[in-house]
Every structure is written in C-alpha cells, then in structure tokens.
Amino acid sequence: MTARADFIEKFGGVFEHSPFIAERGYDAGLMLVPLTAKGVHAAFVSIFRKASREERLGVLRAHPDLAGRLAIAGALTEDSKKEQAGAGLDRLSPQEHARFTELNAAYTEKFGFPFIIAVKGLNKDDILAAFEQRIDNSVEEEFATAAAQVERIALLRLQSLLPET
Template sequence: MNMEIATVNALPYEDFVNIFGNVVEKCPIITAAVWSRRPFVSLGAFEAAISEFIDALPESGKEGILRCHPDLAGRDLQSGTLTQESREEQTGAGMDALDSSEASRMARLNNEYKERFGFPFVICARMNDKATILRQLSERLGNERPVERARGIEEVKKICRLRLQGLVLIDALNKL
C-alpha cells in the first residue's frame, strides 16, 4: 500500500493507528500520539514527528521501545509468531537461513546482549546481511549501556523510516 500524504492526513484515528501502528515494532501508542500532529506536509515530516516523540521519552521509555523488538533469529522467527514486518525483514537478511553454528552463536550473543543491557539487540535487518548482523551484535556487546540504548534507538528509527516508505508515497517535491 502506497498512499499519498494527503490520504494519510485524512485517515480517521482508528485507521491511522491500524495502518501505522507497527512502524515502531509493537508500539502503536507512538503512532496514536503523533496522529494529533497532522497534517504532515510530507513523509519526512511524518517520520520527524515519530522521531521527535521517541527522542522526548525518558530513557526508560526508550528502553521500553527496544524491549518490544524480538530477538533476531530467535524463537519468534522459528515459531512463526513475529509480526509480518519483522518476519519479512529478518527473512530478507537471511536470519531464517542460519547454519547450526551461526544459529547457536546468534542465540548465545542475543542472550549475552540481553543480560548485559536489559533489552534485545536491535539492528535494521533490511540494511544488513546475516554476517554483518552477527559481527555488529558481537562488537556492540562492548558498548556501555547509554551508548547502546542510543544506538538501538537509531536503529529503531531506520526500521521505522523503511516501514513508512513501504506505506506512504515519497512526494517528489518533498523528498526530505
């Protein structure tokens, strides 16, 4: 579905939240909150409203957003309980095609990461492949918690941008 920004602006609240409620994984409250900021002049303005809302949250709220994300190549992927968006993103990055050593390394690193930071590792799967994801997961384990929280939120914003682009036409006159 690729709708014009004017169509987005005209959507009733329930439809708006139903359509855009998962642009930030399992956080329809964010979409609900930015609905009142319409009309958006462009897709970029819509995206900026979401980013500003996230940036204004306390650190605990940002961690809450990160906790809504599933483990990469985790049990939700294996059991088919991922959101449609996450399933497509993880499959596209090859998370469903890990060999046994990659799968066990991913599971071990995911667990270490969650123990260290208290939230799952988040990376924009559509912008990475499985080798890069494994390397980033391993490297980012060395970060301090505030650094990693900020990095995770930046990845959430990349995911959000790509999901929005899949739903809203980019206005040729207002690309930014």
C-alpha cells in the same frame, strides 16, 4: 472507523508493538497532509525522543531477538518476519543459529533489551559483525545506538507504506 483509528491501524506498528507513538503523533496534530514517509517519520521520531526513558526502553524491549525463539515459533510481526528473512536470518546453519542465540542471551543480559539493527541491505555476516562489535559498548552508548536503529527501522517501514514526497 474514525480517521484516528484508521491512522493508528495503519501506522501503530511502525515502532514495534508501540502504537502510543502513532496515537500521540495524531493527537498532537503533527500529521501534515499529504502524508509522506519523511513527514510522518519526523513526527514519530519527535514523539519517540520526547517519551520517557522507560517508554523508550519499552519500545526497545518490544523488538524480537534476531533469529530468536519468536522467529522459530513463527510468532514475529509480519514486518519483522520480512526484515529478518531479507537478511537471510531464516536460513541459518545450526552453528550460526547457536552463535546468534549465544549473542542474544549475552546482549540482553548486559543491556536489558534485545539487539536491534535495521537489517535491510545487510546479510547475516554483517549483522554478526555488528553484534560482536556493539556488545562491548557501554549501556548508555548501546541505548542510544539501539534507539537510532529503531528510528531507522521506522523510516524503512514508513517508506514501504507512504510516498517519499
């Protein structure tokens, strides 16, 4: 494998199912050695923010519903599975699961992409509260909020892969 292929293999999933972020970062020469979570994150965020609105929307749409059908089917990425389990979303009561399903459907219908939140450090009640608050946002407000959450998720994933300094 080439250095580029190795890099994309390792970091291509930091932005959910969106390896183009890692590809563009590598190709632009933005990866400063030694690689650090903070440095790679800054480069990736720059690429993400310069992407077209359609590309950024694609990144948002690549995220799974929280406690949704992919989780039930066991079809989440390993990162998403760990993140959702860490917040207790794999242990919902039938009533809680029904509420998440209802909110997921209403949210996706309104905004055109799934509800995205960096779940690390949150529990199911925190997530439900944020869900219920954010569903009243405008499309533009929520696009910006979801994009910021994607960037936070990317940082958390990078911190698990790379040193801070």
